[in-house]
Structure formats: C-alpha cells, structure tokens
Amino acid sequence: MNKKDKIISAAISVFRQKGIEKTTISDIVKEAGIAQGTFYLYFPSKMALMPAIAEILVGKMEDSLKRNVHSKDIAQQLTEIINALFEFTAENKDLTILMYSGLTQTSHLKDWELIYLPVYQWVENLLTIAQESNAIPSGIKIEYMARILIGMIEAAAEQNYLFNEQDPAKIKEFREELQKMIFRALSLPL
Amino acid sequence: MNKKDKIISAAISVFRQKGIEKTTISDIVKEAGIAQGTFYLYFPSKMALMPAIAEILVGKMEDSLKRNVHSKDIAQQLTEIINALFEFTAENKDLTILMYSGLTQTSHLKDWELIYLPVYQWVENLLTIAQESNAIPSGIKIEYMARILIGMIEAAAEQNYLFNEQDPAKIKEFREELQKMIFRALSLPL
Amino acid sequence: MNKKDKIISAAISVFRQKGIEKTTISDIVKEAGIAQGTFYLYFPSKMALMPAIAEILVGKMEDSLKRNVHSKDIAQQLTEIINALFEFTAENKDLTILMYSGLTQTSHLKDWELIYLPVYQWVENLLTIAQESNAIPSGIKIEYMARILIGMIEAAAEQNYLFNEQDPAKIKEFREELQKMIFRALSLPL
Amino acid sequence: MNKKDKIISAAISVFRQKGIEKTTISDIVKEAGIAQGTFYLYFPSKMALMPAIAEILVGKMEDSLKRNVHSKDIAQQLTEIINALFEFTAENKDLTILMYSGLTQTSHLKDWELIYLPVYQWVENLLTIAQESNAIPSGIKIEYMARILIGMIEAAAEQNYLFNEQDPAKIKEFREELQKMIFRALSLPL
C-alpha cells in the first residue's frame, strides 16, 4: 500500500469517526502512520481528498450493484437494484453523509457527475436491453431514465436511513411503494 | 430587524460568498454590523445557525410551490410542482448546496425531516384530494408517494443544476421525461 | 505604555539578542508579556516592525547629535558631529545592523530617506548659518552637502565599528583624517 | 559550470526575484537544476552563500572600476571612479541590497572588510602614485583616505539610487557637488 492510498484510507477512517470539520490533518497522518509533511506531497488540503473518497464510495456502490443484480428480467433487476441501494445506503450512512459534506464544501461538486457516470451507464445498459426486448416502452429516453431512477431510489433510501430513523416496517412499506411506482412508470407488471 | 435576524441573514449572505467552512464568526458579525460578543447571545456556534437557515430555505420553497401551483387538476398540479422545483433549484443553487453542507456537517441531519414536513404534508394533501376524486389509483399510499415525488423531483433538479451544467435543451428533455414518468406512475393521461 | 509600544520595545530587545531572522513572533510576545494573537492586532508581520524601529533609532541619533553639538563655530560643530556619530555607531552597533537588515529585507527601503530627513535638515540648518556668516564657501550646495557629510561620516564609523574591529588608536587616526578631509573640503582652517 | 557555481548563480537569481528571506533552498536547487540533497554537499545553509555572492559583487565592482578608470591624472581618475561607482550602484541595485541584507543577517559582517580589501588597495595605489608626484598633499594618510573616499562615494550613490528615487537632474547635481568636495578635500584644482 503506497503512501497516497494510506492517506486516503486513513482519512476515510478518521472522517467517519470525527466528521470532516473536526478532523485535522494531524489526525489523518497519525492514523496513516506517516509524517506531517508527507501529506502535502500528495494532497494540497484536507478537502482535496474528497474526490478520491467519492470515487471509492461510488466504486463500492457499483460493486454492490453488480454483485446483487443477477436476473435477466428487467422487473427483477429493478427490484434487486432498489434492494441493493437501500442496503448500501443503510450500511454506508456515514460515508454517504461524508460525501455530501465533502463535495458541497469544495468546488468539486461538478466531479460528482463524472464519478457517478459508470453507475448511470450500467443502468442505461440494462434499460437498453429491456427496451430492445420490448420489456419497457420504446418511448422512454434511456439516458434520462437511468438518472431519474438512480436519483429517486437514492433519495428514498436517504430519506429512510439518513434524514430519519424509520422503523423497519415503515421502511419496508416505503420500499414497496417505491417499487410499485417504478413498475407502473415503466409499464411493468406488478 | 432584530439582532437575531440580522445574524441569520448576514450569515446566509457570507456563507453564499465564502462557503461555510471559510466563513468565520468574525465575518458574520462584521456583515451583520454587530459586536463580536453579541453573536454568542443568540447562537452558541456557527453551525447552530444551520437549522434556522434551513427553515428559511424550505420556507422559501414552500412559498414558491404555493405561488406556482394553482390548478385544480392533479396532472397540472404535478407539472407545476416540477416546474416550480426546477426553477427553485436553479435560482437557489448556492443556498441548496449550503444546506447540504451545513446539515451534513453537524448533528442536525435529523432536523431535516422535520423542516421538510410542511412540504410533504402539502403534497400529501394534494394527493389525497386527487385520490378522493379517483384521479389517481386508490392503491397508492399517499404518505410515501409524497416523499418519493419530492425526492425524485429534487434529485432530478439537482442533477441538472448542481452537479452538472447541462444545456437548457437537455434540461427541458430531462424534465419532460421526468414528467411523463411520474404521470405513468400515477396512471395519469399524458 | 500601550500594547503597541510594548511590542516595539520588546522586539528591539529580542532582535538585539537573537538577530531578526532567528527571532520568532513568539519570542516577541513573550518578551512583551502579551498574548500571541494580540501581536496581529498591531502588526501584520515581524518585518512590519522595521520602520517603527528605524524611527526610534534615528530619533536616538538626532537626540545624540543635539545633545553633543553645542558650539557656535561650524568647525567645532563638525568635530562634535563626527564624534557624536562615531560614538553613536559604537554604542548602537547591533541596532544599526538591525536596521540595515530589516529595511533591506522588506519593501521599506524608501522609508529610509523620510526617516532620515530630520537629521539632514538639522545639518542643513547648521550649514546655512555657517554659509551666511561666510564660514564656508558660498558655492557649496547645502542640500547635497548635508547628505554627503552624514553619509561619509556614517560610512567611516561603520567601517570602523561594524565591518571591522579596529584597535582604538587606528580608529582615532581614521577619525582625525576624516575630520581634516572635511575641513579641507569646506575650506575650514585646520 | 560545476555544481557549486550553478548553486551560486541560481541563488543570486532567485534572491533577486524573491528576496533572501522568502527564498528557500528548494527554490535554489530547482533553479540550479540539481537535487535537494546536493546543495548540502557544497553549502551548510542558505546564508553560507552570502560571502560567495559578496565576492562576486565586489569582483564586478573591481572590474567596473578597472575598465572605467584609464587616465594618468588623479583628478580625472577620481572623476572616473565617482562615475563608475554611481553607474555600478544604479545597475546593481538589487544585488547591493542583497548584500547588505545577507551580510547583516549573519555573522559574516566581518568578511566584508576582507572582501573589499582589493578595492581599497587599488585606490590606495592610485593615491600613492598621486602623492609621490605631489598631485595631492603629502599629509594625507593614504590608507584611511582610500576608505573614506570609497565609503563616501558609495554612500552618496546609495542615497541617490537605493534609498530614494531622485530625478536624474538632481543626481547629476549631487554627483557634481560630491566631486567638487572631494577635489577641495584633496587640494585638486576644480
């Protein structure tokens, strides 16, 4: 593990524990086991770590999606995506908050689209296949739909896990309502 | 205008210019035209301003929704909501970013649900009326649907205005796709 | 004694002991008995102290000249000036070095002329009186002569006390030669 | 060009641009195109460069004097010396300031006398020849007079070019007054 990666993973670890604002570069280098000055050989500031961390988070999300979505059928695929993203959000609460915090605090907001691109493209791909086999209406514009779906599922997951501490029963109902809604929107049989 | 409100509006102004992290209490009191110590008579810290600012933001959003949604028809109402939220996001980019930043940096994340509640309830109300007149399917669970709708519209707007600088034509297409999707999801005629 | 003056006199004291470069602002505030942050309420940096210190040094030089030059006769006055400046340089070696160091390290070099002005004017005044009583040639341009005299006497003193550690006998000879030269230059009887 | 000379000339270049204090060894080695550690093979510190730089400066001054002083006559020689030193100061402002700064910041002040020695001796030689041919009074002590002359001419030049930005007409008058004064002091016909 090279110094740069040491810094990034140390930073993630400390940010999770103390929050971004209260984390000092001192904390990061201590956790990473390197010297103070070494940090600055790789990153000009604490906030410059954010895109690197965001990439790791989205990479993990991508992995999670790819691991959990096996079916051939678009309806089942969507269900698996919803479940995967809900689970991922639940498990990575602090990292997710970290990202919002980190990216909004810097000028790196625009990097977000780029970092998310692989996820969007992966969904676009699934939708294209579904559309080619007439599983979903031909009128749907894949590019936008992929973004809408990811956006709405994440928003729902965040409402349930981040901004609120719902009880599991309510979360289940929420997720089912979300799923039904998406199915209707894509003219899939419930 | 009393000192407390002076502080809040000064803070919003300075946060927009310099970002939260780089804003000092010194900056805020200077902008507010009050003495250094006076700040502490009203707020214990910079971050304690966040819920107050969030309320103002969501209040403005509510105003905007109420001003722009006039129709009786749920389909038209939804169109108006989409347009209003897109416009609101475009016009309040920096304040929106500010909120994400501010709330995620503190332990005030849970306040978010509470602050948003009036907006959710207002949408729930519209949906209830529509459901009662059979304009939308009776199976829909209003409470969740309101949250899903607000979440997905905001997510879409943010993808277009915050995380990306789309050209207007693409934004228009995105919004139309979003609208069609919502209509299908609620079994409304396109 | 107000904080600003405390800082200046503390700075002079520490600079003399440790030299400018090795003096930290920490040293200065410790010597001044004030808090770290207080320094920055009065000076933006260590070097910004220099003009203030230079004024004090030149002020002391002026005092010394005025205290030591009593005679009515220009020849005697010049002798007294030479003696006063030699003595002053010997006694204020470190402060003098400090000034060269401080002013050359910053953009304050041009301040020097202004700070020295009172000394030049005081000499100009003596020369004018001497010229009016025909003690020195009428062709001499007082303004330049004052500067030449101060410059050459200081240069001589510095050669003897700063850049070199002459033995007293040689310094005495040097000073006598200097005096004779100035007398010849002003057509004064030896 | 060997590494040592590379370092010296790089240092001069960077010092002129940034000033001594703000120049780092990193800057110097970058300019010199050598590795960080290599610097320490030749100099123990930044300030240890100063005598080497001073020698170069005084060497240039010597060259300039020898190039510009051709006449046999002491009166003309002195005029040429004055002109040469004024010109040299005007052209080497920043290097001269550098020297004052550098030498005063360190314990190398005493080196100055040694470095200047060749210049003094060269002037002593001219004066000795002049005295032997009775061009200047026999009472003058050559050793001191050489130092007085160099000191006063430099002081005058520095007053005009370093500490002040005189207009050229005034500088000319200053220089003429200086010349006349020196001529009178050495009993030379104007």
Add this chain to the structure above:
DNA sequence: GATGAATGAGCGTTCATTCAT
C-alpha cells in the same frame, strides 16, 4: 558524488471565546 522522497520540529496565523466596561 548525486539523488529526491520522506521527515517532523516548529513556525506563523487564525479565530472561537471571554469579560470588563
């Protein structure tokens, strides 16, 4: 001799916080 990544002590500077007025 030459390199340059890594070091870490120590500096300047900030700024939240206090409290006598």
Add this chain to the structure above:
DNA sequence: GATGAATGAACGCTCATTCAT
C-alpha cells in the same frame, strides 16, 4: 443587552535536513 480588545490553544503548513538508493 451590547461591546470589542484581548486572549491563547490549536491548526495548517513550511522547509531545512536526512539517508537509503
């Protein structure tokens, strides 16, 4: 309640110095 000069802990950051290659 309001003030704002003063505080001093604590942070970012620099940069001279080292040493394995």
